[in-house]
Amino acid sequence: MAKRLSPTADNGIAKFRASLPDDLAHSAIADELCAISQHKRLMKSEALVCDPQTDRLVYIAAGAAKLVAQPSAGSESNAMQVLAFHFPGDMISVLRERDSDFRLIALDPCELLVFSTDRFLDIAQGEPAILRWVLTRSLQALHRSRTRMMQMGHKSARQRVADFLISMAEHGGGLAGKSCRLILPMSRRDIGDSLGLTIETVSRQFTELREAGLIKTQGRSLVQLLDMPALAQAAGQHRCAGTVQHI
Amino acid sequence: MAKRLSPTADNGIAKFRASLPDDLAHSAIADELCAISQHKRLMKSEALVCDPQTDRLVYIAAGAAKLVAQPSAGSESNAMQVLAFHFPGDMISVLRERDSDFRLIALDPCELLVFSTDRFLDIAQGEPAILRWVLTRSLQALHRSRTRMMQMGHKSARQRVADFLISMAEHGGGLAGKSCRLILPMSRRDIGDSLGLTIETVSRQFTELREAGLIKTQGRSLVQLLDMPALAQAAGQHRCAGTVQHI
């Protein structure tokens, strides 16, 4: 059993165990994995620092984070790219990379479990079900990344922003009705960087969506999606929760 | 041992075995995997058709292929997106998807091994090293996908085309010197669809690169990279901005 570090560490570990396949939550393998895990807490805007020599697997127990890449070369000013936003329950692979380093930055206070990928896999090799669990999640992540790439490809600013809001709503879970309240943990800059748009364009899109009656905003981070089917349509007739209406 | 289907089938299977971790190439597990593999040959432009109900793993033994996604809904005209190009030795995961179907289309005659992902993993569970092998490749694919997504984000047409050429050269293997000959198996349209650009823009970029003395073209598909360092720089820097200092 993992040594008692602190109540919150135990809490994070418990969440990790719970996310594993049911029958493995309390297996010896799970114990081993927990034992090699490093428990980290990040303050808002703090970056996860870890040995850049090894690949890492990071499990998010609580909080939201962004995975960013910044070209190491020259131009400091702009050019920060947000590759993905991550939420509790996500397992992220952070590969070491020579030219552009990838970093995980907390959007709000985060609780993480960090594993060395190699050591994790060495242990997981003893239990193929765990290996398969990680593999399945990776394939899904790959699939999601490809789907998003598809969208980045040729979509308008309106479509990207609408799609972003829809996908945030999917995470929030409030997909039930037509409307949905969201608290966005990320700034407009983060949103822009993740969509390949400028903050100004993002802001203008928010304004237009508000004027079209599709959303309502309040303060920086509170957004209310008033008509999700219409939003989904604005996003390009993709995934709408219940009703996909033809055009 | 897998039943002898045909000389080419055996050839494809041999390549698959060779790509596995050394000590497993002739293991019983490898035999089992080969036994459940479906050997397919595709003509140029032919799509891989397989049961859309199950996820598939596809190993490319020979030929080049593109992974495309087309939004199922309405608009036929444009909106075909090329998610990735694949080459011999690649292992691709084709997930079934309800709204937008992903298809693998041959760019030239292809030789493929197709596995049901579930059955593959069921067998691979007997040999964690194979599971880990697939996982490692998936994480790399994810990483590549993210890197490309980053580029799709905010990069100019020039940067995208230059980067595309560089990455094609990496596949060709002729990375040694400053120059490199490439035979592109894909059309300008495919290139455009993969970069989120129109064929016209791709063509114009080729022209400009030619006029800048960075490449030389001959016919549709032959491209000669004359100055790869300069190309790499064009792929990286060259922030559009108001002040475009010519090269």
Added chain:
DNA sequence: CGATCAATTGACTTAGCTCAAAGCATGTGG
């Protein structure tokens, strides 16, 4: 209650898209 940074709005510029026409390869039939 200012100080400070994020977000919005406006005016202007431009990269890349659209539409349209002309050149080239590649394959086919005489």
Added chain:
DNA sequence: CCACATGCTTTGAGCTAAGTCAATTGATCG
């Protein structure tokens, strides 16, 4: 083997969506 036909590619001329620059408004915190 050559002429033709077809589809790919290149080139050209506007247009528009989104970026840049700049100034204002709004929120958040010591």
